[in-house]
Amino acid sequence: MKKAVFAIVMCTLGLHSQSKLLPNIGGPFKLEQTLKNNVLSLKDSEHTINQVLLYNKETFERTAYQNDSNTININLDEIKSGLHTAMVYVNGDIVVFNVDIKPTNLSENNDETDFALKTKEKIVKHYHVISTTYYKYNVSEFNVFSEKRKNELIERNIYDLTTRSGKKNKLLIHAVYADYSEAVIYETVTPKKI
Numbered sequence: 349m350k351k352a353v354f355a356i357v358m359c360t361l362g363l364h365s366q367s368k369l370l371p372n373i374g375g376p377f378k379l380e381q382t383l384k385n386n387v388l389s390l391k392d393s394e395h396t397i398n399q400v401l402l403y404n405k406e407t408f409e410r411t412a413y414q415n416d417s418n419t420i421n422i423n424l425d426e427i428k429s430g431l432h433t434a435m436v437y438v439n440g441d442i443v444v445f446n447v448d449i450k451p452t453n454l455s456e457n458n459d460e461t462d463f464a465l466k467t468k469e470k471i472v473k474h475y476h477v478i479s480t481t482y483y484k485y486n487v488s489e490f491n492v493f494s495e496k497r498k499n500e501l502i503e504r505n506i507y508d509l510t511t512r513s514g515k516k517n518k519l520l521i522h523a524v525y526a527d528y529s530e531a532v533i534y535e536t537v538t539p540k541k542i
Contacts, residue, residue, distance in 0.1 A: 379436060379443050388422040388434075388447060395439035402447070403533065406430040410534075424449050433531050435523075440495055444470035444523070444531075471526045475533070477501060482516035491524075502534050509536070 380391040390397060397420050400413040404427075411427055413420060429449050436443040475492040479501070492498050498521060508514030521534040 379438060381445060383424075383447070386424045388424055389419070390422075390436060391419045392438050393418070397436060397438050399437040401435040401437075401533070402427060403433045403435070403531070404428060404430050405433060405531075408532070408535065433533075435533060437495075442472050442495065442523075444472065444525070470529075472523050473526050473528075474524050476522040476524055476530070478518075478520040479505075480518040481514075482518075483513045492521075498534075505536055 378393050378395075379397075380389075380393075382389045390400065396418060397415045399415060400420055400422065402411045402413075402422075404410075407428065407430065409428065413422060424447070427449055432447045432449055434445050434447050436445075475498045477488075477490055477492055477498075479488045479490075480486070481488075492501065501519060501521070505517060505519040508517045518536040519534065520532065520536070522530045523533045524530050
């Protein structure tokens with residue numbers, strides 16, 4: 349009898365699974381991160397949030413949100429479930445944290461206390477770049493230490509994909525954190541032929 353009750357309770361809990369926020373509460377950051385009713389809310393009291401990038405660690409899909417205010421709300425029901433790395437671009441810095449996105453039952457309204465919150469600070473130390481040029485087949489590996497240079501490389505790669513000689517070029521950028529862990533933050537996605 350106890351096993352049957354336990355199985356029913358576990359099945360019920362599984363049906364009402366919710367997304368989980370693993371916030372970054374690093375010392376110099378003033379980014380408020382909350383998750384309620386499967387809406388991720390970000391707020392910085394001093395600076396504008398320029399962009400939020402959600403990177404699905406399982407499918408390698410990226411979802412970008414452009415912003416020009418101090419707050420942004422992202423409905424996680426519109427994003428494919430799985431463990432995501434969120435990168436928030438604020439005042440030239442990148443605040444990184446994880447969000448485990450789960451499908452929700454829209455009839456349920458759970459409050460913030462239902463979420464298991466864990467803290468995990470990630471500070472970007474530098475970016476490791478692997479660039480492959482197919483025109484004269486050349487593979488380069490190097491480190492980039494500025495956000496500006498990383499963005500220039502990405503913009504250049506996007507432009508190269510539109511040219512005849514650069515359409516097969518590839519760019520892979522890993523963020524290397526202070527604890528020496530790595531996460532892919534950009535990988536060339538070749539345009540689909542129509």
